[in-house]
Amino acid sequence: MVIDKNECVKLIRENGEFLVLSHEHPDGDTLGCAFALCEILKILGKKRAFLCSDEVTADFSYMTEGFSADEVKNPFVIAVDVADLKLLGNIAEEYKDKIDLCIDHHMSNTFYAKNNFVEDRAAACEIIYELAVLMGVELNQYIRNCIYTGISTDTGCFRYQNVTPSVFRVAAELMEQGVDSKKINKLMFETKSKSSLRLEMIARETLEYHFDGKCAIITVTQDMYKKSGSNEHECYPITALPRQIEGVLVGAVIKEKKDGSFGISVRTEDGIDAAEICARLGGGGHKGAAGSSFRETYEEGKQKLLDSIKISLDGISK
Amino acid sequence: MVIDKNECVKLIRENGEFLVLSHEHPDGDTLGCAFALCEILKILGKKRAFLCSDEVTADFSYMTEGFSADEVKNPFVIAVDVADLKLLGNIAEEYKDKIDLCIDHHMSNTFYAKNNFVEDRAAACEIIYELAVLMGVELNQYIRNCIYTGISTDTGCFRYQNVTPSVFRVAAELMEQGVDSKKINKLMFETKSKSSLRLEMIARETLEYHFDGKCAIITVTQDMYKKSGSNEHECYPITALPRQIEGVLVGAVIKEKKDGSFGISVRTEDGIDAAEICARLGGGGHKGAAGSSFRETYEEGKQKLLDSIKISLDGISK
Numbered sequence: 001m002v003i004d005k006n007e008c009v010k011l012i013r014e015n016g017e018f019l020v021l022s023h024e025h026p027d028g029d030t031l032g033c034a035f036a037l038c039e040i041l042k043i044l045g046k047k048r049a050f051l052c053s054d055e056v057t058a059d060f061s062y063m064t065e066g067f068s069a070d071e072v073k074n075p076f077v078i079a080v081d082v083a084d085l086k087l088l089g090n091i092a093e094e095y096k097d098k099i100d101l102c103i104d105h106h107m108s109n110t111f112y113a114k115n116n117f118v119e120d121r122a123a124a125c126e127i128i129y130e131l132a133v134l135m136g137v138e139l140n141q142y143i144r145n146c147i148y149t150g151i152s153t154d155t156g157c158f159r160y161q162n163v164t165p166s167v168f169r170v171a172a173e174l175m176e177q178g179v180d181s182k183k184i185n186k187l188m189f190e191t192k193s194k195s196s197l198r199l200e201m202i203a204r205e206t207l208e209y210h211f212d213g214k215c216a217i218i219t220v221t222q223d224m225y226k227k228s229g230s231n232e233h234e235c236y237p238i239t240a241l242p243r244q245i246e247g248v249l250v251g252a253v254i255k256e257k258k259d260g261s262f263g264i265s266v267r268t269e270d271g272i273d274a275a276e277i278c279a280r281l282g283g284g285g286h287k288g289a290a291g292s293s294f295r296e297t298y299e300e301g302k303q304k305l306l307d308s309i310k311i312s313l314d315g316i317s318k
Numbered sequence: 319m320v321i322d323k324n325e326c327v328k329l330i331r332e333n334g335e336f337l338v339l340s341h342e343h344p345d346g347d348t349l350g351c352a353f354a355l356c357e358i359l360k361i362l363g364k365k366r367a368f369l370c371s372d373e374v375t376a377d378f379s380y381m382t383e384g385f386s387a388d389e390v391k392n393p394f395v396i397a398v399d400v401a402d403l404k405l406l407g408n409i410a411e412e413y414k415d416k417i418d419l420c421i422d423h424h425m426s427n428t429f430y431a432k433n434n435f436v437e438d439r440a441a442a443c444e445i446i447y448e449l450a451v452l453m454g455v456e457l458n459q460y461i462r463n464c465i466y467t468g469i470s471t472d473t474g475c476f477r478y479q480n481v482t483p484s485v486f487r488v489a490a491e492l493m494e495q496g497v498d499s500k501k502i503n504k505l506m507f508e509t510k511s512k513s514s515l516r517l518e519m520i521a522r523e524t525l526e527y528h529f530d531g532k533c534a535i536i537t538v539t540q541d542m543y544k545k546s547g548s549n550e551h552e553c554y555p556i557t558a559l560p561r562q563i564e565g566v567l568v569g570a571v572i573k574e575k576k577d578g579s580f581g582i583s584v585r586t587e588d589g590i591d592a593a594e595i596c597a598r599l600g601g602g603g604h605k606g607a608a609g610s611s612f613r614e615t616y617e618e619g620k621q622k623l624l625d626s627i628k629i630s631l632d633g634i635s636k
Contacts, residue, residue, distance in 0.1 A: 158476035158489075159507055161500050168490035171476075172483040182479050182588065189477055193564045197522075204519060246511045270500065 008117040018048040019075035023082045024089030028153030032125045033080035035063040036146035053089025066142045076100045081124035085112040108284040122162040125150025144179040157189050198228035215250045216242035243267035264292045280308040326435040337393035340370040341400045342407030350443045350468030351398035353381040354461045371407025384460045394418045399442035403430040426602040440480040443468025462497040475507050516546035533568045534560035561585035582610045598626040
């Protein structure tokens with residue numbers, strides 16, 4: 001069922017115990033939502049716990065360290081920033097019929113929850129911010145930091161095409177109230193570990209162009225992580241790189257995972273739908289940024305990706 | 319003389335012919351100020367011309383193409399975003415006693431003009447925006463784009479420590495009114511030419527650490543521009559790189575100029591004053607970002623830079 005913000009608030013008000021779920025390989029927005037929501041629930045006098053299929057990386061420790069879970073027995077389950085059930089990772093099977101509410105900003109949301117509150121926003125954290133305001137919850141610094149993390153990371157620090165006046169206004173409010181934006185920006189956008197610098201150098205060597213330079217692909221292998229002393233999480237900044245190259249309309253990064261399968265990140269220019277490119281490969285996401293994965297060989301998977309990109313590029317040249 | 323915004327408005331109102339000056343190697347903020355101000359003056363029915371020691375690079379053509387100068391005989395001269403007379407470059411000598419008004423946001427401003435309106439803002443364009451509002455000038459799309467260019471480029475697209483709630487609010491206003499932020503962001507922050515990518519790869523190889531990794535330096539030579547097919551303007555993104563490395567408090571880029579002299583860009587973490595480091599070398603700027611130049615050999619100049627950095631690093635360890 002699709003619900004509006006008032007029904008969403010009602011569901012939160014009438015329940016007492018909550019379990020908040022983030023998506024696999026959790027990023028700043030899903031974690032910002034989850035921990036901000038948990039803190040809001042605490043302020044409202046409710047019990048809440050948090051669950052995610054993957055470990056939260058150390059750069060988000062300012063969120064995890066400020067959180068201690070309550071014991072919950074029969075919780076009302078809320079998934080935040082989770083567009084599709086399968087993005088819950090290895091807890092998807094267990095929770096598939098148990099998601100009471102989904103709060104999300106992906107227009108590709110599959111409405112898998114009993115109640116779905118989905119709005120087209122730059123970040124799901126923007127929605128959490130509005131719900132807090134609507135419920136009359138006074139933000140504390142922890143909530144401000146969580147929400148700022150979500151809106152800044154999902155907008156590339158106010159750089160991506162998804163930024164709206166509302167995003168700027170929420171940021172202005174949070175900053176006026178003293179949010180630790182300097183610390184968070186430094187951590188999220190301005191810090192490159194020496195190992196991630198090395199990874200970037202090595203990975204850039206794989207840069208290849210297709211379709212008259214309209215498409216650029218970078219490949220990151222497990223071997224590169226080993227050589228550079230980096231980890232998969234440090235691959236993230238590389239994701240943006242191919243599409244930034246002059247003349248490139250579709251940028252993709254193919255990432256080898258530990259189990260030998262591959263992840264694909266696709267970023268596109270205005271007018272080409274990244275979600276569409278990835279949907280043909282069984283994935284999804286936003287118009288400008290989407291993802292998918294494959295278990296075939298690298299060459300086979302890349303060919304399928306190129307085929308899908310070609311369909312979208314052919315579409316615009318008509 | 320130091321003046322306030324009302325006196326600044328008065329000076330603009332009571333004059334009829336203007337010459338607006340930008341600083342040498344003009345960036346988004348000085349150009350955004352100059353062309354926004356010229357358009358505001360035009361709307362006010364005044365004549366205006368523009369002058370800069372260096373050519374405006376092609377990426378700012380959306381500003382220059384929308385501008386055609388009037389003939390001015392005995393103009394009231396306004397310098398925008400120019401902290402020091404010598405930053406006017408090769409027109410400094412000619413105009414040294416002729417600057418009627420300086421509008422600037424650098425706290426290192428030397429008050430060289432007859433009237434100086436200096437406020438501590440993230441971008442000088444923020445001041446131009448306020449003056450326009452104060453004068454009741456309705457912004458058109460050209461002015462919006464100029465002002466957005468200044469505030470976005472001087473804040474690293476809302477990422478640097480100088481961002482304030484006011485910056486976000488101006489951005490929200492401009493976006494609400496339809497500023498071409500997507501186009502400008504793409505041009506300013508999201509486009510890397512193939513040659514600049516190559517330059518970055520080559521320049522990164524020169525990365526060296528000093529003072530237990532607290533300082534990182536990258537060097538860019540004329541030879542590298544040749545090898546990569548890039549130009550000096552494409553060096554700009556590299557400037558931010560050294561300071562972004564984990565543990566680095568002072569990042570510097572030493573750039574060889576065509577005449578054999580060198581430019582220095584210094585970026586620092588909170589608590590270390592980049593302007594101070596550069597002031598010891600005859601330069602200046604902001605707390606977090608400053609610059610200087612030298613005519614000695616590379617080794618001599620670098621040693622002086624390192625000596626100055628050491629003084630600042632020693633200062634914090636006390």
